[in-house]
Amino acid sequence: MSRTLAADLRAHVGATVKIAGWVHRRRELKSVTFVVVRDRSGTAQAVFPQSPPVTEETVVEVTGRVTANEQAPGGVELTEAVLTTIAEPSARPPFDLYRPAVAAGLPSILDNAAVTLRHPLLRKRFEVAAARVAGFRRTLDTLGFTEIHTPKIVATATESGANVFELDYFGRPAYLAQSPQFFKQAMVGVFERVYETGPVFRAEPHDTARHLAQYTSLDAEFGFIRDHRDVMAVLRDVIAGMAAATASLAAAPDVPAEIPAIDFLAAQGLLAQHTGEDPRGEPDLAPAHERWLSDWARREHGSEFLFVTGYPMAKQPFYTHPSPSTPDFSNSFDLLFRGLELVTGGQRRHRHADYLAVLGDEAAHYADYLTAFAHGMPPHGGFAIGLERWTARLLGLANIREATLFPRDLHRLRP
Amino acid sequence: MSRTLAADLRAHVGATVKIAGWVHRRRELKSVTFVVVRDRSGTAQAVFPQSPPVTEETVVEVTGRVTANEQAPGGVELTEAVLTTIAEPSARPPFDLYRPAVAAGLPSILDNAAVTLRHPLLRKRFEVAAARVAGFRRTLDTLGFTEIHTPKIVATATESGANVFELDYFGRPAYLAQSPQFFKQAMVGVFERVYETGPVFRAEPHDTARHLAQYTSLDAEFGFIRDHRDVMAVLRDVIAGMAAATASLAAAPDVPAEIPAIDFLAAQGLLAQHTGEDPRGEPDLAPAHERWLSDWARREHGSEFLFVTGYPMAKQPFYTHPSPSTPDFSNSFDLLFRGLELVTGGQRRHRHADYLAVLGDEAAHYADYLTAFAHGMPPHGGFAIGLERWTARLLGLANIREATLFPRDLHRLRP
Structure with missing residues (x-):
């Protein structure tokens, strides 16, 4: 299955697609876990009944059905999602890349540009x-x-x-x-x-x-x-x-x-x-x-x-x-x-x-x-x-x- | 009068236009002198009853009437031409830039790139x-x-x-x-x-x-x-x-x-x-x-x-x-x-x-x-x-x- 970009998901509601990118954020709720995947076009949310064992910045592929959900970022999300780990990080970013604000000073940003610029x-x-x-x-x-x-x-x-x-x-x-x-x-x-x-x-x-x-x-x-x-x-x-x-x-x-x-x-x-x-x-x-x-x-x-x-x-x-x-x-x-x-x-x-x-x-x-x-x-x-x-x-x-x-x-x- | 490029002259037959560039070549015949002007788009020929006192690589403006002439390069030439000198060269190029072939070795071309690359x-x-x-x-x-x-x-x-x-x-x-x-x-x-x-x-x-x-x-x-x-x-x-x-x-x-x-x-x-x-x-x-x-x-x-x-x-x-x-x-x-x-x-x-x-x-x-x-x-x-x-x-x-x-x-x- 060829890859679909996060920004293009809206055009595929009802279809099963594959996205790929970095785990931008995990949010564990009581009954579901949301995994937000970041690619060059933006972010997309996938829904899992069980929490997949991945940390932020893990490189992943996720296949799932594109489902309209006005409460999801971008108005769609992947359901029936299956996650495959492509590459795991061995270190944590100097600050949380998923937070809206950049919680780091300039020296830290510049010293770690290879990861901080992913924000x-x-x-x-x-x-x-x-x-x-x-x-x-x-x-x-x-x-x-x-x-x-x-x-x-x-x-x-x-x-x-x-x-x-x-x-x-x-x-x-x-x-x-x-x-x-x-x-x-x-x-x-x-x-x-x-x-x-x-x-x-x-x-x-x-x-x-x-x-x-x-x-x-x-x-x-x-x-x-x-x-x-x-x-x-x-x-x-x-x-x-x-x-x-x-x-x-x-x-x-x-x-x-x-x-x-x-x-x-x-x-x-x-x-x-x-x-x-x-x-x-x-x-x-x-x-x-x-x-x-x-x-x-x-x-x-x-x-x-x-x-x-x-x-x-x-x-x-x-x-x-x-x-x-x-x-x-x-x-x-x-x-x-x-x-x-x-x-x-x-x-x-x-x-x-x-x-x-x-x-x-x-x-x-x-x-x-x-x-x-x-x-x-x-x-x-x-x-x-x-x-x-x-x-x-x-x-x-x-x-x-x-x-x-x-x-x-x-x-x-x-x- | 705004400038017309050599390559665009064909679209202006009958009109009086101004071209600008370098004197690429002078050819003196018995009764007329042809001056070929080079600009970024190509070359254009102007016809003068008397020989204008310019050497090759002089920067000039020429105004004249665009006249169809199948024997002229590009099928047109400037007649009733008036030439104005903008800047005169103080040295001669290491070879004649108007000849079809490049009559210089690589060291000479490279040493004088500012002029030889005009060929x-x-x-x-x-x-x-x-x-x-x-x-x-x-x-x-x-x-x-x-x-x-x-x-x-x-x-x-x-x-x-x-x-x-x-x-x-x-x-x-x-x-x-x-x-x-x-x-x-x-x-x-x-x-x-x-x-x-x-x-x-x-x-x-x-x-x-x-x-x-x-x-x-x-x-x-x-x-x-x-x-x-x-x-x-x-x-x-x-x-x-x-x-x-x-x-x-x-x-x-x-x-x-x-x-x-x-x-x-x-x-x-x-x-x-x-x-x-x-x-x-x-x-x-x-x-x-x-x-x-x-x-x-x-x-x-x-x-x-x-x-x-x-x-x-x-x-x-x-x-x-x-x-x-x-x-x-x-x-x-x-x-x-x-x-x-x-x-x-x-x-x-x-x-x-x-x-x-x-x-x-x-x-x-x-x-x-x-x-x-x-x-x-x-x-x-x-x-x-x-x-x-x-x-x-x-x-x-x-x-x-x-x-x-x-x-x-x-x-x-x-x-």
Whole structure:
């Protein structure tokens, strides 16, 4: 008999079926025992006159007749049930997986991820993340992007010498890539529109709730743009596609047809006018300022998203394209969501001479990177979305580690 | 005026449009000059009475009237054309990108990938690869798999201490993951069916045409199987889905509804009978034997694919599940395609006690890995497809580096 998933039982009332999964819960009443079986689709209840000798997390098959019962979870249950044990656990989970709430702290959850993530609430976070990545790809596929796979081992630090992991590469020093930035730009010259979904590595020395040593970066880059506003328009569609992809799993935020945008200087002006602080002259926004601006966007524009554009060039990486009319400011943007900066992006420099001028003596160090520009590159730009950070924000998780299967950080290298 | 792609011009005959891309080729005749512009969709020809002052690889916009001309490539060309230069190259490509053949050796192609991959023949390889990955994901999404993202930095070598890159992890030694094997197995306990498409790392000391230090592994793993034959059935559907996804780009191989399979011992018997060699007693097949068996499958079964099953346990990793009836042999398989082993897979051990028995004193070393099995795991299995190796074989490329954007190997760490 082939297997039926728990979620499909309703379509088989009256039939005898086989389900398979883990014993999620046993409930012994006076005259019957309920065994709730968990599979990838959900849970199903089976009824036994005698209590079968199984503990939670035993892997089982249960055959039985699908019987409607409005009091059963899902409206059906298996009666005349026969249970077969497939594999027995030899240890108990650190907390009861069947209880609605997760009764464990984060270290215990992470140390025992192979079993704790079986809890439906914890598992769901990663189903949301998977759906979001699928939405990212689907939106960009529709727009003519090509997926690429770029090296994670590089000869020189990607953007700065700081926070880079060094490794022994056949006796030579090499580094883990902090981003696919240089490769994705070069591939605009080949494919025009590219994306990559892969790991990036930061030897982040700060032990915070929002930094990891490895995270999943959703990177896009494309050419023949007018300026950063074309990048923002594609990002808006990507965000909307990611939200739509998770709509059945989690409350998805409304993504306005046009996400409101405020210029960096105007944002500082607002902050000076309303917050009692005067950040004017600072080259970046403080986290508290991002929170205030997010609140402002919700009040003024009814939007949980806000673009801040035109950050000063002083704090931008060298590949950022300056604003043609005000070259001390950049064609860059951050996307704020619920008080947090979740995406950075912008237009990049595309003229070889501009790179030579800005890099000066350092140009030789970036010779490989500069090849693309020496051979003719269109105006282009892109963005990078940190998957785990976004999933955490979307689901209201306080710590990015709660949205990571097996986090890596300053202290954590296992499991 | 918004941009029209080269491939879409036929739908706009009579209209004035703007195209944008790279000058692919200039051809000066007596009375006119043809400029062929290349964009992500293909090429388009524009006709100029005077020769515009642009070299190949200049980034341009061209406006003009779309005019039917059966002698033009694609059946249309732009007349009354006006060309605007967007960005000029400052160097010449190492070979002429407009010639049909690639007139450069592999080192030159790889050293200058940012420009050489613009050649339509070279670019197409990676469009094929991208379509194949999309087909992999689409097939597994339909089958209820969940995408996961696992650590690439690990505390212990994944499968063996050999060929592993060591790095400095905040002052401690750590390693680059050789595969997501342990993580994907653990996640079967959470999601039942998982896949990952990501980089894996091998400090491969051999300088061969089919080894890389980093490659893209398409990994799948799933539970509640009967044995390795269920894994082979899913792999067959994945292969068919990948072939279908590339059908418009490259000649896709026929994937039989059931891929022929031969047992390892029977394969050795055939080889002994027909090749003048007697490999019986050897624990593995030699490359020449794989080629002979592939030829045999084509002759006998009309199939370019052949499963070889039941390899001896002696050469299998410890997690391989033995055959219940003949425990010196395994529930494993290799998939041969056109003479080469392209996929390995099989059923894994799922009982905690079995792992403890096979690992013995080493069990403590694998404590994190064993957590999943201590908490109840179903019979499960999976497979791993090396993307670049497969793309190379599919396209008849002699060297795996020809199917890699920026290869990493014993000698090559850049660009």
